[in-house]
Amino acid sequence: MTGRRPIRSTHPGGLRGRSRATRTGVLSAGALVACASLAVGCGVVPGATGGSGDDDPITVMTWAPQDTGATNKPGMPALAQAYARWVNSQGGLGGRKLNVLTCNDHNDSVAAAKCARRAVKEDAVAVVGSYSQYADSFFPVLEGARIPYIGGYGLTNTEFTSPLSYPVNGGQPALLAGLGSALADSCGPVTLVRPDTIAGDQLPVLLDSGLSSGGHERAHDQRAAEDATSYDDQSGRALARAGTGPGGPGCVVPVLGDRTGTFIDSFRRASEDHPDVRTATVLGSVDQTTINASGGASGPYEGAYVTGWYPSVGDPAWDGLKKLIKEQAFGNNDVDAADAGVQTTWIAYTVLKEVVESLGDGEVSADTVRRALDGGLEVGTGGLTPDLRWTFADKLASVGFPRLVNADVTLQVVRDGRLVSARQGTVDTTRTLQNADVA
Numbered sequence: 001m002t003g004r005r006p007i008r009s010t011h012p013g014g015l016r017g018r019s020r021a022t023r024t025g026v027l028s029a030g031a032l033v034a035c036a037s038l039a040v041g042c043g044v045v046p047g048a049t050g051g052s053g054d055d056d057p058i059t060v061m062t063w064a065p066q067d068t069g070a071t072n073k074p075g076m077p078a079l080a081q082a083y084a085r086w087v088n089s090q091g092g093l094g095g096r097k098l099n100v101l102t103c104n105d106h107n108d109s110v111a112a113a114k115c116a117r118r119a120v121k122e123d124a125v126a127v128v129g130s131y132s133q134y135a136d137s138f139f140p141v142l143e144g145a146r147i148p149y150i151g152g153y154g155l156t157n158t159e160f161t162s163p164l165s166y167p168v169n170g171g172q173p174a175l176l177a178g179l180g181s182a183l184a185d186s187c188g189p190v191t192l193v194r195p196d197t198i199a200g201d202q203l204p205v206l207l208d209s210g211l212s213s214g215g216h217e218r219a220h221d222q223r224a225a226e227d228a229t230s231y232d233d234q235s236g237r238a239l240a241r242a243g244t245g246p247g248g249p250g251c252v253v254p255v256l257g258d259r260t261g262t263f264i265d266s267f268r269r270a271s272e273d274h275p276d277v278r279t280a281t282v283l284g285s286v287d288q289t290t291i292n293a294s295g296g297a298s299g300p301y302e303g304a305y306v307t308g309w310y311p312s313v314g315d316p317a318w319d320g321l322k323k324l325i326k327e328q329a330f331g332n333n334d335v336d337a338a339d340a341g342v343q344t345t346w347i348a349y350t351v352l353k354e355v356v357e358s359l360g361d362g363e364v365s366a367d368t369v370r371r372a373l374d375g376g377l378e379v380g381t382g383g384l385t386p387d388l389r390w391t392f393a394d395k396l397a398s399v400g401f402p403r404l405v406n407a408d409v410t411l412q413v414v415r416d417g418r419l420v421s422a423r424q425g426t427v428d429t430t431r432t433l434q435n436a437d438v439a
Contacts, residue, residue, distance in 0.1 A: 058096050058356065058364050061119040062345065063103040063112070064131040069227035070107050070195075071257030073131045073153075073341040074334040077102035080129060082328035082335060083349045093356040096364065109137040116141035125366045126150050128352050129345030133199035135159060147366045148373060151348020153284075153341060155199050160401040166373050166390050168347045168381070169309035170407045170429060172199075172255075173206050175282040177429040177436065178307045178409035179253065180210020180219075182422075183280055186305075187251035190219040191238040193263060194255050195226035203255060209436035210429070219253065226259060235267040239274045249276035260285040261293065268300050283308035283412075284340045288419050296417030305422065306412045310347075310384050312421060313338040317383040321346045347381050351388065354379045395430050407433060 062080035064073035084100040092098055101122055103115035112134035119127055120141060129151045132138060135158035142149055143164050152159045154171015183190055192207050194200045204221040211219060220241050224234045235252075242250030254263045260281060271277060279300050291301045311317055322337050324346070329335040336342055355372050356364055378389040385406050396404045408426040412419050 055096050057099040058093055059099040059101065059122055059124050060126050060128045060352065061101040061103060061115070061122070061124045062129050063105050063115045063127065064341065065107040066104045068107045070259065071226070072107075075336060075339050075342040076129055076131055076345045077104075078329060078332055078334045079325075079342045079345045080349065082324060082332075083346070086324050086328045087353070093353055094359070094361075094364070096356070105132045105134065105138075107133070109134040113137040113141055119147060120145040123366075125364055125369050126352060129348035131155065131341055133197060135162075136198075139164070145366065146370060148370045150351055150373075151344055153344055157202055157400065160396075160404040162403065163392065164370070165403050166351065166388075167403055168344060168351060168385055168388060168406065170404055170409065170433075172203060172282070173401065173404065173433055173436070174407045174409050174429045175284075175307045175309070176203060176206035176255070177210040177213075177432040178411065178427050179280060179282060179305060180207045180216075181213055181427070181429070181432055182210070182305045182307070182411055183251055183253075184211050184214020184216040187216070187278070187280075188248040189242050189250035190216070190253060191222055191242045191250065192219040192253045192255065193222045193224050193231075193234060193238055195257070195259075196223035197226055200226070205437055206433075207253065209432050213432045213435060224256060224259075224263070226256060228259065229262065231259075231263040231266040232270065235263060235270045239267070239270055239277055242277045243274040249278065251278045251280050253280050255282055255285050257285055261290045264290070264294050264300055268294065271300060278303055280305045282306065287338055287340075291414055291417060291419060299417070301414045302417065304414045306414065306419060307409045308340065308412060309406075309409060310340075310343055311410065312412070312419075315383075318343075320382070343384075347384055350381055351379050396433055399434055399436055401433065404433070 062077045064076040066072050066074045080100045080102060084098045087093060087098050103118060105112040105115050112132045116138035124147060126148045127142060131153040133155045135156040139158055139162050143162065148164050148166055150166045151168040152165065154167055154169055159165050159167050159171060190211060192204055194203045204219065208218045222234060222238055224231060238252045242252050254260045256263055283306055286306060294301055318337055325335050325337055355369050355377065358372050358377055359368055362368060373390055378387050380387050386408060388405060390403060390405055392402045394402060394405055407430040408428055410426055411422040413422040
């Protein structure tokens with residue numbers, strides 16, 4: 001079994017979370033053939049296989065889409081590989097080498113399922129810090145093998161319902177609920193421009209929950225292709241709707257992942273006739289780089305609200321991630337400390353580290369990792385999130401999100417072309433989500 005060592009003692013329950021910092025701050029031949037055929041984009045950290053003495057390595061997998069025409073998250077598997085190099089240079093996790101497998105889900109349901117099947121075949125103890133919108137394809141595979149999914153990006157509702165899922169943030173539900181709450185008092189008609197996908201279908205009700213909490217009418221739901229090269233028609237229609245109606249100038253909310261910048265290019269040209277219409281979105285769809293590329297203070301994001309999960313990248317709580325990137329991922333532009341996917345992967349591996357340490361000299365397997373997480377282990381993340389503890393009796397179980405244990409979001413605003421905090425601390429979206437019609 002992956003990660004087994006001679007059992008001398010077992011420490012169930014494990015470590016308590018650290019005090020919270022200030023908010024401001026062995027591949028088989030079959031698998032080798034699969035990689036060689038490029039049926040699934042696979043990778044292993046060089047030199048990370050093999051244990052010490054009789055110890056086997058701890059094998060995990062991180063997957064994300066890469067080199068596709070839609071949203072790509074190459075920084076997530078790249079960070080996972082850098083983490084393995086970093087932790088192995090320090091003796092591994094609990095004295096065991098960490099073996100990170102990576103996989104490209106290609107933004108495709110078949111490829112996502114192949115990634116999950118490879119995780120099973122390689123005896124992965126967990127899938128860590130990953131991104132895929134095809135939960136219906138990969139979760140049944142992981143659940144059949146009882147492999148935990150730690151720190152997914154939060155794209156799908158299944159990530160907050162599966163008993164094998166251990167999310168570290170509130171995903172799209174919290175981001176959109178928090179954004180809706182912020183827009184309720186400051187926007188006239190609101191138009192949501194979102195991907196015409198299964199994952200995209202889940203977004204309108206979440207934004208509406210926040211709008212409704214502030215007495216605002218629902219947003220207009222406008223679908224768009226997630227891999228379009230131009231959004232002239234979509235931006236024109238969104239502007240026309242947002243520019244009319246009661247309550248003053250409206251707001252357009254593009255949530256298109258990597259294609260948000262493409263939408264904004266079209267929006268900027270079309271918005272000359274609607275100068276008062278503002279934009280708002282969520283981190284992951286926009287960051288400081290996209291704001292700069294769109295014109296900075298004179299661009300369409302000026303004044304826009306943006307919700308995120310974590311403290312700003314300048315917070316001292318990110319120093320560990322930055323040190324890792326400097327030492328093990330220097331020169332890899334995919335690994336950006338300000339990227340929400342990279343940040344989520346860092347936190348997910350922090351959870352894995354604490355779980356392994358809580359097991360002491362005991363066996364590290366999918367079963368023991370899962371039992372530790374289900375047995376009340378509380379994980380501290382150095383102030384990047386509240387201390388995390390997963391149960392099925394949490395506050396949001398009644399509305400279908402039993403695994404959503406961190407509903408905090410940060411609210412930022414683009415001011416003078418810079419993404420800055422709109423308010424201190426975080427906003428807890430639990431109450432808003434409790435009123436969401438997600439049935």
